[in-house]
Amino acid sequence: MTLNCANLAARVPRILELRRRRCSPNLVGGAGFFSCLLPSTHKTHHHSNPLLLHCSITKRKQSHSLSSSSSSSVMEDPKDLGFSSQDPEDYSNELEVAVRAVQIACFLCQKVQESLISKATTTHVQAKDDNSPVTVADWSVQATVSWILSESLVSRNLSIVAEEDVQTLSKADKADLLEAVVQTVNECLAEAPRFGIKAPGITLGTSEVLEAISRCNSTGGPSGRFWTLDPVDGTLGFVRGDQYAVALSLIEDGEVVLGVLGCPNYPMRKEWLGYHHRYHRIISKLTPSTSESWDKGCVIYAQRGTGKAWMQPLLQGHKQFVWPNHARPVQVSSIDNPALATFCEPVEKANSDHSFTAGLAHSVGLRKQPLRVYSMVKYAAIARGDAEVFMKFARSGYKEKIWDHAAGVLIIQEAGGVVTDAGGQPLDFSKGMYLEGLDRGIIACAGANLHDKIIKAVDASWNSSSL
Ligand SMILES: Nc1ncnc2c1ncn2[C@@H]1O[C@H](COP(=O)(O)O)[C@@H](OP(=O)(O)O)[C@H]1O
Numbered sequence: 350m351t352l353n354c355a356n357l358a359a360r361v362p363r364i365l366e367l368r369r370r371r372c373s374p375n376l377v378g379g380a381g382f383f384s385c386l387l388p389s390t391h392k393t394h395h396h397s398n399p400l401l402l403h404c405s406i407t408k409r410k411q412s413h414s415l416s417s418s419s420s421s422s423v424m425e426d427p428k429d430l431g432f433s434s435q436d437p438e439d440y441s442n443e444l445e446v447a448v449r450a451v452q453i454a455c456f457l458c459q460k461v462q463e464s465l466i467s468k469a470t471t472t473h474v475q476a477k478d479d480n481s482p483v484t485v486a487d488w489s490v491q492a493t494v495s496w497i498l499s500e501s502l503v504s505r506n507l508s509i510v511a512e513e514d515v516q517t518l519s520k521a522d523k524a525d526l527l528e529a530v531v532q533t534v535n536e537c538l539a540e541a542p543r544f545g546i547k548a549p550g551i552t553l554g555t556s557e558v559l560e561a562i563s564r565c566n567s568t569g570g571p572s573g574r575f576w577t578l579d580p581v582d583g584t585l586g587f588v589r590g591d592q593y594a595v596a597l598s599l600i601e602d603g604e605v606v607l608g609v610l611g612c613p614n615y616p617m618r619k620e621w622l623g624y625h626h627r628y629h630r631i632i633s634k635l636t637p638s639t640s641e642s643w644d645k646g647c648v649i650y651a652q653r654g655t656g657k658a659w660m661q662p663l664l665q666g667h668k669q670f671v672w673p674n675h676a677r678p679v680q681v682s683s684i685d686n687p688a689l690a691t692f693c694e695p696v697e698k699a700n701s702d703h704s705f706t707a708g709l710a711h712s713v714g715l716r717k718q719p720l721r722v723y724s725m726v727k728y729a730a731i732a733r734g735d736a737e738v739f740m741k742f743a744r745s746g747y748k749e750k751i752w753d754h755a756a757g758v759l760i761i762q763e764a765g766g767v768v769t770d771a772g773g774q775p776l777d778f779s780k781g782m783y784l785e786g787l788d789r790g791i792i793a794c795a796g797a798n799l800h801d802k803i804i805k806a807v808d809a810s811w812n813s814s815s816l
């Protein structure tokens with residue numbers, strides 16, 4: 350099935366509508382993270398979240414039109430973006446809690462990754478039944494985020510679909526591992542006040558940590574509200590000291606409404622994304638941490654229907670998190686010439702057929718070497734305008750999980766991009782834990798032109814492929 354601009358418009362009218370209304374396409378540049386910040390007028394809305402220490406959400410009065418090329422360091426009220434009172438529900442409280450939780454999760458992952466690498470220990474890396482790795486960080490992040498969400502969002506029944514379960518951790522011979530998880534969670538939550546989240550009154554015990562992990566046992570579905578969490582997406586990248594992501598999304602009645610992606614190793618200079626991780630580590634040791642040239646790590650997030658995606662740095666050193674933590678808007682690239690476009694894909698051949706995507710790249714005129722990156726950092730790269738195409742074609746029979754895509758898909762869409770399956774249909778998050786009905790593969794692009802070309806190329810070469 351092919352997709353041209355007309356039927357894309359029919360399928361994803363909201364994306365195109367937002368593109369028409371969007372700001373100047375040049376907001377994302379190679380400049381430093383904190384550039385483009387404009388002074389703005391603020392109003393403060395107090396809310397009564399018991400767990401947020403800093404009980405204010407800062408919103409900006411509409412001070413310039415949407416067609417302005419100005420950027421801002423603050424969250425915008427969806428109502429300021431021209432929605433009426435019937436427009437999307439106000440998710441600002443959930444968004445703020447989710448971003449803080451992901452910041453804390455990134456802090457936790459950085460500590461665990463440093464210790465894994467510096468001690469060259471494999472004790473805390475386990476193999477799952479499918480032989481994929483799982484670490485102390487996976488369980489600890491799941492417990493921490495689950496605990497923060499359940500304590501912070503008391504007004505709603507909390508439902509979370511997440512990657513890890515407690516089976517391995519609960520085995521008698523895994524007592525050391527469980528102890529390491531409990532300790533990691535408590536050390537991390539002790540730092541929560543720095544992120545504006547109240548720490549537990551007393552240290553969490555083993556049963557509370559296990560309960561927080563196993564609470565994430567929802568299976569999703571077509572109705573109601575649930576979160577998806579991939580505590581450490583790209584665990585292979587994580588254990589290798591490379592790229593990985595923390596991915597949190599909120600899904601309501603089958604639609605992703607919030608997406609938050611923490612990317613602790615994302616380099617602020619996009620050209621570093623393609624360098625080998627060992628090189629990164631050598632350079633980061635040689636470069637003072639204050640140096641602009643080696644700033645890394647960000648949290649990217651978006652709310653459905655706002656037409657904007659935001660990026661903020663990870664909290665550095667011993668600083669206090671102040672919402673919105675210097676957030677600035679990000680936007681997809683305006684490059685639509687395949688010869689100039691960068692295409693990214695999974696590092697592992699087992700996760701996506703590199704020879705099939707090489708054939709597609711050749712037939713649509715993508716000339717650059719593929720950028721192979723672990724995890725949903727690839728979605729972040731498209732949303733930030735650092736790459737233009739992401740393709741994933743898993744082996745036949747593999748079922749994609751919703752937590753591996755939900756946050757990234759929404760962020761790309763709100764940043765102005767297009768994400769569909771290889772038949773041009775939107776990904777369906779309403780069918781439970783898996784992206785049931787996914788047609789062949791996933792294609793995310795900065796714009797409709799590139800997307801259209803790739804969809805046509807898939808159709809042309811599919812029958813002769815081995816997939
Ligand atoms: N055989 C397979 N085919 C496709 N995707 C797979 C796979 N095995 C695992 N994955 C998914 O690919 C994710 C990693 O993505 P990438 O290859 O882009 O780095 C894994 O996430 P986890 O690391 O969270 O398990 C896992 O969900």
Ligand SMILES: [Mg+2]
Pocket residue numbers: 579581582583752753
């Ligand atoms: Mg994953």
